[in-house]
Amino acid sequence: MRFLSIMGNSFVCTASGERLxxxxxxxxxxxxxxxxxxxxxxARYSTFGVRNSPLHYSAAQGHHEIVSxxxxxxxxxxxxxxxxQTALMQACQFGHWEVVQTLMLFKANIHKTDYxxxxxALHFAALNGHSRCIRLLLVDYxxxxxxxxxxxxxxxxxxxxxxxDVGLLLDVVNKKADGGITALHMAALNGHVxxxxxxxxxxASVSELTVEDGSSIDLIGAGSTxxxxxxxxxxxVCCEVLIARGASLTAENANGWTPLMVARSSHRNWLxxxxxxQESHLSHNIPPSPYLSLPLKSIMKIARxxxxxxxxxxxxxxxxCAVCLERTCTVAAEGCYHEFCSKCAxxxxxxxxxxxxxxGPTGSIPCPLCRxxxxxxxxxxxxxxxxxxxxxxxxxxxxxxxxxxxxxxGSAVSMQSCRPDFGCxxxxxxxxxxxxxLGLQRFxxxxxxxxxxxxxxxxxxxxxxxxxxxxxxxxxxxxxxxxESLGTLLPTSM
Numbered sequence: 001m002r003f004l005s006i007m008g009n010s011f012v013c014t015a016s017g018e019r020l021x022x023x024x025x026x027x028x029x030x031x032x033x034x035x036x037x038x039x040x041x042x043a044r045y046s047t048f049g050v051r052n053s054p055l056h057y058s059a060a061q062g063h064h065e066i067v068s069x070x071x072x073x074x075x076x077x078x079x080x081x082x083x084x085q086t087a088l089m090q091a092c093q094f095g096h097w098e099v100v101q102t103l104m105l106f107k108a109n110i111h112k113t114d115y116x117x118x119x120x121a122l123h124f125a126a127l128n129g130h131s132r133c134i135r136l137l138l139v140d141y142x143x144x145x146x147x148x149x150x151x152x153x154x155x156x157x158x159x160x161x162x163x164x165d166v167g168l169l170l171d172v173v174n175k176k177a178d179g180g181i182t183a184l185h186m187a188a189l190n191g192h193v194x195x196x197x198x199x200x201x202x203x204a205s206v207s208e209l210t211v212e213d214g215s216s217i218d219l220i221g222a223g224s225t226x227x228x229x230x231x232x233x234x235x236x237v238c239c240e241v242l243i244a245r246g247a248s249l250t251a252e253n254a255n256g257w258t259p260l261m262v263a264r265s266s267h268r269n270w271l272x273x274x275x276x277x278q279e280s281h282l283s284h285n286i287p288p289s290p291y292l293s294l295p296l297k298s299i300m301k302i303a304r305x306x307x308x309x310x311x312x313x314x315x316x317x318x319x320x321c322a323v324c325l326e327r328t329c330t331v332a333a334e335g336c337y338h339e340f341c342s343k344c345a346x347x348x349x350x351x352x353x354x355x356x357x358x359x360g361p362t363g364s365i366p367c368p369l370c371r372x373x374x375x376x377x378x379x380x381x382x383x384x385x386x387x388x389x390x391x392x393x394x395x396x397x398x399x400x401x402x403x404x405x406x407x408x409x410g411s412a413v414s415m416q417s418c419r420p421d422f423g424c425x426x427x428x429x430x431x432x433x434x435x436x437x438l439g440l441q442r443f444x445x446x447x448x449x450x451x452x453x454x455x456x457x458x459x460x461x462x463x464x465x466x467x468x469x470x471x472x473x474x475x476x477x478x479x480x481x482x483x484e485s486l487g488t489l490l491p492t493s494m
Contacts, residue, residue: 017045024054024070027063036073043075051082059087059103062096071106078108084115092121092137095130100137101350105303110137110172119177126183126199129192131291132350134183138202141169144298144376146361149288152203170203179218180211188226188242191235196226196242198289206247212254220262221255228253231263231271239274244286249277292363295333296349298376302331303342306379322369323348332380336372345377 016035020042023031032054035042046053055075058066067087071077078086088108091099113120125133135142142148143164151166174182184204187196200206204226212222220228227247230238239259243249252258257265260275321327321341329339340348352365360373367374 014045017042018047020045020054021047021052021057024058024063024066025061027058027061027066029063029065029069032066032069036069040073043070043073046079046081051080053079053081053087055079055087056081056085056090059096059099060090060094062091062094062099064096064098064102067099068102071102077103077106078112080112084113086112086121088112088121088137089114089119089124092125092130092133093128095125095128095133097130097132097136097350100133101346104136104139104300107304111175113177117178119181120175122172122175122183123177123181123186126186126192126195127190129187129190129195131192131195131198131289132353134195134198135291135293135296136350138169138172139296139300141165141172142202142292142294142297144294144296146294146364146375148294149201149292149362152201166203170205173199173203174205174208176208179213180209180222182208182226184208184226185210185224185229188230188235188238189233191230191233191238193235193237193241194289194291196230196238197286198291200241200245200286201289201292206242206245207251209253221253221257223253224262225251225253225259227251227259227275228257228262231259231268231275232266234263234266234268234271236271236274239271241286243274249275288362290353293349293352293365294361294363294375295345295365295377298378299331299342299345299349302377302379303346306330306342330380331377333367333372333374334376334378335374336367336370338367338369339380340377 016039020032020035022028023035043054046056053075055067055070055077056079058064058070078088080086086108088100088103088110089112091103110121117123122134122137125137141164145163174184176182182204184196184199184206185208187199206226208226210218210220210222210224212218218224220232225247227239227242227249228251230242247259249260250258253262258275260272263269263271263275319329319339321329321344322338323340323344327341327343330342331345332339333345348368349365361375364373364375366372
């Protein structure tokens with residue numbers, strides 16, 4: 001007789017539950033569908049001891065389709081394992097942005113913190129430098145307005161009459177884990193320049209201090225700023241960016257150490273000139289982060305209100321999406337009025353990491369059809385006044401080699417004879433540790449790419465991993481230089 005375990009108010013077959021866990025971990029979508037059709041209650045199953053659910057496994061491995069399937073089956077999106085970690089934290093740990101996007105569409109709680117370190121999903125993403133995950137986590141706090149970056153750079157933001165709550169955004173970005181550690185501290189320590197730059201653009205404070213709360217051992221010392229952490233990590237670019245954004249070179253922590261003294265104690269001799277104020281290779285006009293993606297909030301709101309995954313049969317009056325050619329257009333880019341389906345617009349906003357726009361608001365993304373800047377999207381309806389205008393230029397949008405097609409919508413009217421080239425400008429189809437520092441140890445050197453994370457076989461993520469990184473100010477000065485870890489994380493297993 002099969003053993004039945006009690007999960008909530010329902011009885012779940014352990015054998016079937018383990019099969020679902022295996023399917024979720026291995027990415028077997030058909031097996032997961034069959035099991036959930038047989039018994040939808042299996043979605044609530046969790047393993048004995050560590051209490052990882054199928055949602056935790058699929059999120060940690062990056063299987064976003066199974067994540068979506070489980071959420072539609074009624075599983076609690078904020079379900080915790082024995083360490084207090086949610087599926088969102090695990091997806092952020094391994095950089096699976098498609099899973100993060102799916103969880104945010106279903107309104108996952110980004111404020112949950114784990115039981116071990118008090119760290120949120122934002123800390124997990126910053127720890128490993130996953131900039132796309134950071135931006136998706138803050139989707140509900142960054143408005144789709146053209147002057148957002150300029151507003152965040154002003155010193156008197158509180159005095160402005162704004163349509164969004166700047167203070168709420170700042171509270172989320174500067175949320176502290178145990179020991180007063182913020183996401184900016186984590187990015188600075190581990191040398192993640194892109195994530196550090198994005199956090200600064202979103203309002204992260206360079207003057208936040210760590211604290212001695214009795215629950216963690218801080219080898220740098222309480223009262224340390226992100227610049228102290230960057231000095232310990234040894235990344236010269238992180239130090240320069242923080243200094244350019246107003247970080248103090250003379251700030252002393254509880255041990256009486258300045259960032260320069262921290263660098264010397266950690267044997268980061270190449271930082272002497274930068275932290276000593278003698279040299280800097282960056283101007284104080286640091287360019288904005290390429291991951292700002294202003295239209296993200298507008299398309300996320302539309303996708304939540306309307307179906308965003310299904311393929312529809314085309315009504316006679318509707319055009320297919322010009323990008324995927326599979327789904328009905330449901331949104332239009334404000335400005336150029338080109339139409340897309342919600343899924344393609346979400347993909348565009350979530351993956352855009354650079355802009356080819358020579359002029360346009362900071363944080364806007366280029367339209368894949370006409371390269372005009374996009375700041376926000378609007379929902380389409382049969383009565384939309386922009387519908388006919390958008391459709392007029394749609395058949396001409398595929399061809400960008402004709403000299404007669406200009407950035408202005410009116411210039412396409414004279415190109416009615418231009419046949420669309422379906423090969424032009426198409427983008428591809430979508431297809432623990434602990435914060436506690438236990439000691440200085442050496443770890444094998446490894447290189448991580450901030451733009452691509454294939455995940456890891458270990459599905460029990462943890463918060464702070466201060467591994468050895470090869471960080472360089474220049475190839476000639478830094479070749480072979482390695483970074484000592486600040487500490488290890490408590491090992492976990494699923």
